Amino acid sequence: AQSVTQLDSQVPVFEEAPVELRCNYSSSVSVYLFWYVQYPNQGLQLLLKYLSGSTLVKGINGFEAEFNKSQTSFHLRKPSVHISDTAEYFCAVSDQYNFNKFYFGSGTKLNVKP
Amino acid sequence: EAGVVQSPRYKIIEKKQPVAFWCNPISGHNTLYWYRQNLGQGPELLIRYENEEAVDDSQLPKDRFSAERLKGVDSTLKIQPAELGDSAVYLCASRERGSYEQYFGPGTRLTVT
Numbered sequence: 482a483q484s485v486t487q488l489d490s491q492v493p494v495f496e497e498a499p500v501e502l503r504c505n506y507s508s509s510v511s512v513y514l515f516w517y518v519q520y521p522n523q524g525l526q527l528l529l530k531y532l533s534g535s536t537l538v539k540g541i542n543g544f545e546a547e548f549n550k551s552q553t554s555f556h557l558r559k560p561s562v563h564i565s566d567t568a569e570y571f572c573a574v575s576d577q578y579n580f581n582k583f584y585f586g587s588g589t590k591l592n593v594k595p
Numbered sequence: 596e597a598g599v600v601q602s603p604r605y606k607i608i609e610k611k612q613p614v615a616f617w618c619n620p621i622s623g624h625n626t627l628y629w630y631r632q633n634l635g636q637g638p639e640l641l642i643r644y645e646n647e648e649a650v651d652d653s654q655l656p657k658d659r660f661s662a663e664r665l666k667g668v669d670s671t672l673k674i675q676p677a678e679l680g681d682s683a684v685y686l687c688a689s690r691e692r693g694s695y696e697q698y699f700g701p702g703t704r705l706t707v708t
Contacts, residue, residue, distance in 0.1 A: 524601075
């Protein structure tokens with residue numbers, strides 16, 4: 482089975498500063514990777530996904546993530562955050578044999594301060 | 596296009612009472628998922644349907660939880676009787692055949708007192 486680790490439970494950052502949210506996974510087969518954002522009292526919204534090809538993927542709201550197979554990581558980045566980016570971010574993984582099944586990390590709360 | 600619809604959004608019940616949650620997936624999405632999200636955690640799969648067939652219910656506590664998707668469209672998740680530890684957000688998601696993405700509804704926040 483897959484597993485996902487999001488080491489940072491909370492990340493405080495000032496507005497307009499860059500941010501990186503870390504995600505590491507464990508898997509013995511090829512993976513598909515996703516980042517979701519959850520605003521308070523809402524469901525999860527897909528930010529971006531890696532299926533294959535270029536290891537740098539761009540998503541909505543100015544976010545991007547880089548797939549690093551050797552480090553089994555898929556870190557999420559944004560060069561300049563806004564107050565509206567305050568939310569919880571979840572990394573998820575599935576694999577080539579069971580792409581139906583997602584395994585989620587425990588989430589990282591991004592708190593953007595003015 | 597309408598997203599995944601869930602109701603109710605919030606539910607407060609006393610322990611030992613029954614409760615039901617309803618989900619209507621995005622039109623045309625044949626795969627439907629129910630997840631439970633405990634406070635401070637990521638979603639955990641309870642059950643997955645392909646059309647009307649439950650193909651993965653290994654994480655569903657079958658002594659008190661049940662689910663159905665009779666016509667392969669909307670679905671109901673039931674808990675009977677509820678326990679204090681069932682307090683969580685119950686999320687429904689759907690996926691279109693051939694796609695890798697899951698689309699989530701807003702969830703039902705259950706509080707068991």
